[in-house]
Amino acid sequence: MSAGGARRASPARAVRAACVALAALAAPPAHAAGAPRPPRETEIAYFWDVFDHSVVRPATRALDPALGVRKLLRRPREAANVDSADQVRLPSTWWQPRLGFRPVPVAQMLRGPGPGTGPAPGAWTVTRAKTQGVTPGFFIRDAAGDRFILKFDPPDHPEMATGAEAVATCLFWAAGYNVPDNAVVFFRPESLVIAGDAVFVDPFGAKRPMTRDFLERMLGRLPRRPDGTVRAVASRLLAGLPLGPFEYRGRRRDDPEDLIPHQHRRELRGLWTIAAWTNHADVRGPNSLDVWVTEGGRSFVRHHLIDFGSCLGSGALAARAYPTGGEYFVDWGVAARSALTLGLAPFAWEKVVDPGLPALGFIEADAFDPEGWRPDYPNPAFDERTARDVRWGARIVAGFSDAHIRAAVERGRYSDPRVAEHLARVLIARRDKLVRRWLPEIAAAAADSAAATSAGAAP
Amino acid sequence: MPTPPSCALRHARRALPALFALGLAASVAPERARAEDAGAPAAAEAAADTVDLAGLGPASAPPWLPPRPVPAAETWETVLRLPGRVASLPLSGAGALARAGLLSVQQNFVVPKTLYALSILPRRGVFLAPASLGDRTGFGGALRVQPPALRRAAYVEWSGSTRGYARTLAGLGAPFAGLEYAEEWRPQEPFHGAGLQSPRAPFAHYAWKRQAVRFEARAALGADRRARRRPWLAGAAWAGPEHRVLRRGRGVEDPAGAGFDADDAGPLEALFPDAAAGLDRPRESFVWGARLVTDRRAGRPHWSRGFRFAAEAERHAGPHRALALRDARAGTPRYWRFVYAAETGVSFGRDPRTLRLAARVVDTELSAGSPPPDPFDLAHLGGRAGLDGFEPHRFADLDALTARAAWIFPLIQQFEMELHAEAGGVWTDLQHEARLDRLKGSYGVMLRPRTRLAPLGEFGVTWSAEGVRARFGFGGVE
Numbered sequence: 001m002s003a004g005g006a007r008r009a010s011p012a013r014a015v016r017a018a019c020v021a022l023a024a025l026a027a028p029p030a031h032a033a034g035a036p037r038p039p040r041e042t043e044i045a046y047f048w049d050v051f052d053h054s055v056v057r058p059a060t061r062a063l064d065p066a067l068g069v070r071k072l073l074r075r076p077r078e079a080a081n082v083d084s085a086d087q088v089r090l091p092s093t094w095w096q097p098r099l100g101f102r103p104v105p106v107a108q109m110l111r112g113p114g115p116g117t118g119p120a121p122g123a124w125t126v127t128r129a130k131t132q133g134v135t136p137g138f139f140i141r142d143a144a145g146d147r148f149i150l151k152f153d154p155p156d157h158p159e160m161a162t163g164a165e166a167v168a169t170c171l172f173w174a175a176g177y178n179v180p181d182n183a184v185v186f187f188r189p190e191s192l193v194i195a196g197d198a199v200f201v202d203p204f205g206a207k208r209p210m211t212r213d214f215l216e217r218m219l220g221r222l223p224r225r226p227d228g229t230v231r232a233v234a235s236r237l238l239a240g241l242p243l244g245p246f247e248y249r250g251r252r253r254d255d256p257e258d259l260i261p262h263q264h265r266r267e268l269r270g271l272w273t274i275a276a277w278t279n280h281a282d283v284r285g286p287n288s289l290d291v292w293v294t295e296g297g298r299s300f301v302r303h304h305l306i307d308f309g310s311c312l313g314s315g316a317l318a319a320r321a322y323p324t325g326g327e328y329f330v331d332w333g334v335a336a337r338s339a340l341t342l343g344l345a346p347f348a349w350e351k352v353v354d355p356g357l358p359a360l361g362f363i364e365a366d367a368f369d370p371e372g373w374r375p376d377y378p379n380p381a382f383d384e385r386t387a388r389d390v391r392w393g394a395r396i397v398a399g400f401s402d403a404h405i406r407a408a409v410e411r412g413r414y415s416d417p418r419v420a421e422h423l424a425r426v427l428i429a430r431r432d433k434l435v436r437r438w439l440p441e442i443a444a445a446a447a448d449s450a451a452a453t454s455a456g457a458a459p
Numbered sequence: 460m461p462t463p464p465s466c467a468l469r470h471a472r473r474a475l476p477a478l479f480a481l482g483l484a485a486s487v488a489p490e491r492a493r494a495e496d497a498g499a500p501a502a503a504e505a506a507a508d509t510v511d512l513a514g515l516g517p518a519s520a521p522p523w524l525p526p527r528p529v530p531a532a533e534t535w536e537t538v539l540r541l542p543g544r545v546a547s548l549p550l551s552g553a554g555a556l557a558r559a560g561l562l563s564v565q566q567n568f569v570v571p572k573t574l575y576a577l578s579i580l581p582r583r584g585v586f587l588a589p590a591s592l593g594d595r596t597g598f599g600g601a602l603r604v605q606p607p608a609l610r611r612a613a614y615v616e617w618s619g620s621t622r623g624y625a626r627t628l629a630g631l632g633a634p635f636a637g638l639e640y641a642e643e644w645r646p647q648e649p650f651h652g653a654g655l656q657s658p659r660a661p662f663a664h665y666a667w668k669r670q671a672v673r674f675e676a677r678a679a680l681g682a683d684r685r686a687r688r689r690p691w692l693a694g695a696a697w698a699g700p701e702h703r704v705l706r707r708g709r710g711v712e713d714p715a716g717a718g719f720d721a722d723d724a725g726p727l728e729a730l731f732p733d734a735a736a737g738l739d740r741p742r743e744s745f746v747w748g749a750r751l752v753t754d755r756r757a758g759r760p761h762w763s764r765g766f767r768f769a770a771e772a773e774r775h776a777g778p779h780r781a782l783a784l785r786d787a788r789a790g791t792p793r794y795w796r797f798v799y800a801a802e803t804g805v806s807f808g809r810d811p812r813t814l815r816l817a818a819r820v821v822d823t824e825l826s827a828g829s830p831p832p833d834p835f836d837l838a839h840l841g842g843r844a845g846l847d848g849f850e851p852h853r854f855a856d857l858d859a860l861t862a863r864a865a866w867i868f869p870l871i872q873q874f875e876m877e878l879h880a881e882a883g884g885v886w887t888d889l890q891h892e893a894r895l896d897r898l899k900g901s902y903g904v905m906l907r908p909r910t911r912l913a914p915l916g917e918f919g920v921t922w923s924a925e926g927v928r929a930r931f932g933f934g935g936v937e
Contacts, residue, residue, distance in 0.1 A: 045562035056554060063543065066536035080529045091518035098515055108515060178517050203575035205568040250531065259524050261531040296519035321911065322809070323872050335870040343812045343868020343876070350809040 036299050038292035039254040042244035044285045053284075053378045054330040061383070076386045079266035086388055088266045093257065094303045095267035098176045100399030106407045112173040114181025116411075118234040120144040125193045129200035129210055129218065136218045140234075141195070150185075150232040151309065154317045158223040159359035159419070161309040161316050162233040163412030167423070168278055168308035170408040175274045175396045176267075178304040181236040184413040186229040189219045225415075238304060240293035246303055247285045249380035255301050266389060268381035273393025273438070275382075276373035277430050279363050281324050282310035283375050312423065313361030320362045322349040325373045359419045365429035370437040387438075394438035397431050405431070584611065589933055590618040590626075594842035594851035595649075597622035622647060623709060636676045643669045646709035649724065649852045650834045652731055655884045655897060657854065659925055663727040664708025665735075667835045670784050671746070673699035689754055698747035701775075702784040703791075705737045705833050727834070737833045743789040745782060748773030748796075756804070760909045761867055761875065761937060763806035763813040771798040775836075792836050793826040794857075802863075810869040817865075819845060822889055823857035832857070838885060840899075846883045847930060848901030848923030858889035860898075870906075875914065877905040899923065907936060 061067055070076055081089050088095060098104045110116055122143025130137035130149065138150045153161050162184050169182040198210040222230050246252070249263040262268055275283045287307040292299060310316040315324070326349045327334040337345060348367040375382065402424075409424045436443040532540070544551075564570065580587065584606045590599030599620030605611045616628040623646045630639035644666070651662040675697040679690035707726060728735035749772055755765040773796045780787045802817035821838040838859035842851030845861035861883030869875045881901040886892040905919035918931035 043562060043566070045558050045565055047565070048558040048561040052554070052558075064540065065543070066532065066539045069539065077533070080525070081523070089523035091520045091522050093518065093522050096515065096517050102515075104515060113517075201568075203568070204572050251528075257522055257524060259528040261529060263531070264529060293519075298519070298521065300519075300521075302517060321872060327871055329871075329873060331871050335874065338868065338870045339876060342866065342878070343808075343870075346808065347810065347869075 036256070038241055038299070039243055039252050039290075039301060041242070042246075042252070042290075044245050044247065046286055049285060050329070050377055053380070054328065057380070057383075058332055058378060077264065077384065078386055079269055079389055080260050080264040082266050082388075086392070088392075092267065093300060094178070094265065095176045096178075098396075098399075099174045099404065100396035101176075104174055104399075104404075106403055109170055109174040109404055110407060110411060112170055112181060113179055114236055116181060116183050118183035118185040119146065119148050123193045124187065124191065125195045125198075126210065126215065127195045127198050129198075129214070136221070138192075138215075138218075139237075140192070147237040148234040149237065150234055152222050152230070152232050155221065155223055157314070157319060157358045157361060159231060159412070159414055160314045160319070160361045162231055163359060163414055163419070164310070164312040164314035164361070165233045165235075165308045167408050167412045168280065168311040170411050171278055171400070171405075172274065172280075172305055172308065174400065174404065174408070177271070177274075178302055179308075180238055180304065180306055182233050182308070184231065184411070185234045186225065186231055188229055189216065233309075235306075238289065238291050240291035240302070243290040243292055243301060245285050245288045246290050247380075248382075252290070252301070257300055263380045263384045265381065266392060269385040269389035270393035270396070272373075272379075272382040272385050273390050273397055273434060275375060276325070276368075276370065277397045277427070277434055278311055279313070279320065279325055279430075280308065280311040281320070281375045282307070282316075283379060284377065313363035315361060318361075319358070322352060322354070322362065323347065324362075324376070325368065328374050328377050330377070331374070355418075355422050357416065357419050357422060359414055359416055360423060363423070363426050365426045365433065368430050368433055370430075370433045391438050394434050398435045398439055398442060400431060402428055583607070590620055590624075591935065592618055592620050592624045592626060592645075594844075595622075596620045596624040596645075599624065635678065636674070638674050639672070641669070641671045641673070645669075645835075648708065648835070649850065650727060650731060650734060650855065651853055653734070653837065653856045653885075653887070655854060655856070655886065655899065659850075659853070661725050661730055663730045663734075664724040665727045665738075665834055666706040666708050667703060667833070668706065669701065669703045669835075671699060671701040672782075672784065673697050673746070691753055691755065693752045693754070694750065696747075696749040698745070700779060700782045700784045701744050701746050702786075702789075703742045703744075703833070703835065704739065705735075705742075705835065706739065731834075733831065734834050736831060741786055741789045742791040742833065743778040743783050743786055744791040744793075745776050745779040746773060747776070756802075758804075758806065758811055758813070760911060760913050761811070761813065761907075763804055763811035763867075766803035767801070769798070769800045772796070773798075790830055792832040793829040794832065794836070795824045795826075796838075797822040797824075808869075812868040813866070815863075815865040815867065817861075817863040819859075819861050820889070821859040825857070840883050840885055846881050846899055846901040846923065847903055848881070848921040848928060849899070849925055850928070853925075854883075854885040854899070856885035857887050858893075859883065859885045860889060860893060867907075873908055873910075875907050875909055877903070877907060877917070877919075879903050879905070903930070905930070913937065 081092075083089050088097075090097065099109075119140060119142035124140045124142055126138050126140050127147075128139040130139070136152060140148050140150055142148065151162065151165065153159060165182050166184045169179050173179045192215065194210055194212060194215060199207045200210050200214060202208050219230060224230060247262060248268055249261065251258040251261055271283065274280070283305075287305065289304045289306045290301050291304060293302050310320075313320050315321065326347060334347075348369065352364045352367045354362055354364075405427045406420075406424045409420045409427070412420065412423070414420045414423075432443075530537075577587070584604055586601075586603040586605065588601045588603070590596070590601045592599050597620040599618060601616060601618040603614060603616040605614040612633060613631050614629070616626075618624075618626040624644065626641065626643040628639060628641050630637055632639075645668075646666045647664050648667065649662050650665055651657040651659065675695055677693070677695045679693040681692065682688060682690035705727075707728075708724065728738055750769065751771075752767070752769040754767045756762040756767050757765050775792065775794050775796070777791060777793060778787045778789065783789075798819070798821050800817070800819045802815060804813050804815040806813035823832075823836075823838060825832065834855065837855040837857060839852045839855045840846045840859055840861060841849040841853030844851070845859070845863070846853070861881055863879060863881045865877055865879035867875055867877045879902065881903075882898040883901075884893065884898045901921060901923040903919060903921035905917045905921075907914040907917045909915060914936040916931070916933040917936050918929075921928050921930055
């Protein structure tokens, strides 16, 4: 997994962050006495995260008497940061009103958080390699001095993960979330230059100098295009000091601007709708990044969603499994139903049609459940969502026109036009399903209007 | 003329997306946005974009903050949860420890390091795997060395377990033929006596050692490695000397006093003197046989359709003077053993729900004048050999029959469940003594973790008239 580039999980990273924090503590105040200090860097234990949210928390919730009372009385706890009009109180360092709340021209959506053009042409200097994980990655510096991480596709699914990352970045930015500037790029391996101090971390955690031979071996595993170039997604490193991921529950107690438990934030509860729409089943704490930024004369924590390589039809290393979105990895409810019926009750996903497009992976709309979609494993903020949170998200999803969707899909730069066409069609159909379910008044008005138009157009 | 309803619906479907966006954005959207919603090409939009982009970027102004931190739970919720919180404090502590431990594992790259180390070994011809020494042999491991320099044609494998079971294999192999030396020590095999009516207790433990050299020739018809197509018919024939010796079971220390150990197991010679006739007497034999298998099973993650049929005949004859491993003069039980196995499965559903039926028959024919067979010569039932609701080796005799029906169905992506029922029995002469109404029954419920390609293991419970057994295993489930 990779951050918007700027996150690393090594102890060295923690040491460096600690040094930065210590330096900040020791240094005289830059602006004024009492200048805010960055919160400490956090890290999530991935294995624990899966176990906790798949086993411990579901068990706790099942035995929670307070939750039982709330369910009995039908009085769920509503989001804590909404105003009397049920809208997110602004400003927010988590979310910015964009589509659904204000017009966002297609061109601006494509520009997203940055220029969206990827690294500048010229020599790309490799500064570090990301060897952990199955697919490799490189940190580079472009001719303009900007830093990026290059991430690649799995060999059996060229264009899948990179396409998903680029398309989803566009969609999530337009939905209002803070995301890195990601773009699909093509380059010739021989054009990469290795920095003098470039290193890679070997499988035993030791840093070793990077050689041309090592670089070529890494690139040799990647799918090549007919013209010899390699396709990647270039993710611009986020500006600021990375503080590690945020969790979808609790809060950073050392951040004075983090006063609302994350599971009670409307932006995170309502994210369910956008995640369901885009099949972002990998939406979890480790795929987020807090960054300490200084802007507008003040320093503060900005919260980002990162790593969209397991979004849409992509499972990062393979296509999304058919049950994705229909059940958690460990879904006690589904398991109980299957066990009680001896497996005779069919799963909704069993009748879906796989288009057989490796660059797409697998995503579909027919079996998509606009009420019960589930990520890979339970997300605390999603578990707390209420109808009002979902409607809030649906409003954002409804803000995406066909033109927005088709333009965002074009950002995937798929070589097979069938992939873009299928993906756009699926996203449009999933959007329509969500809006019909959660904003029926808009759907009804649209239907009435269409019927009137049809009647008026009839001879 | 009114538009037909279906036509109106079609129009509505086409117009929906545009109207959703229009309805929402109409109050604030400039003309440009409306044109966009009407489906203007993105490229044209990009070219004509003159909208003021300010305000769409992330905010840097101080965010809205509540006057004080918002509690995660309301007071009444906290009070209601308090007893549970207190009661689960030890679990919370264990959770915190687990979390810290797993974070340390992550920060120190333990998993990648381990995976890397494990991936290096096979490339160098070293393979580590769980031992396959059978039921109730304890936890075990196997180390196999197959040097790449010898094109993997030669191998040595050691297996051992916590209960003292051990096996060494060494061989030279090619796809069509192989020569293998095997040495095995099994220190604690249970024996309840021969026959289906043998009592559960008391029972004996015996040990036995086996050394064998076997040459095997193999042939297959219809195989295609490139297409990964299995042969429709595969055959093998083998021959070689074998040396075996029956010993007292380890853990039974007081044979003279017929003392029983903690498992209620006693010495073989005290409980079953007839079966102990061969105790400490080496058995030297020459074994040869042949097997035919047709295997048309297919499907993932478990095989869900097709059939498999196997027939095997093996002759345990007296020793060949020139090829004897130890003592060509040692006598041995002489017999033919025929084993027939058939299984088939049908399934439905994309994630297969499979009904499997299987049957297995073992038919042993003692030669005239042969010494009585030793316990290890008999066919066994119980545990994985069949009737898994009974202890391993619970039933033993010359002949055996088992029939099995299993229903395998998916639970969730990572797990499937198997329900099965078995019936079976052992007899001295299957053809004349077997009675279907006397068969023993066994049942089981197993949970099987799986990937998209195969089950990874199984754990669950099996039961029979004699009790309930927990069962688990990793790998090799199918």
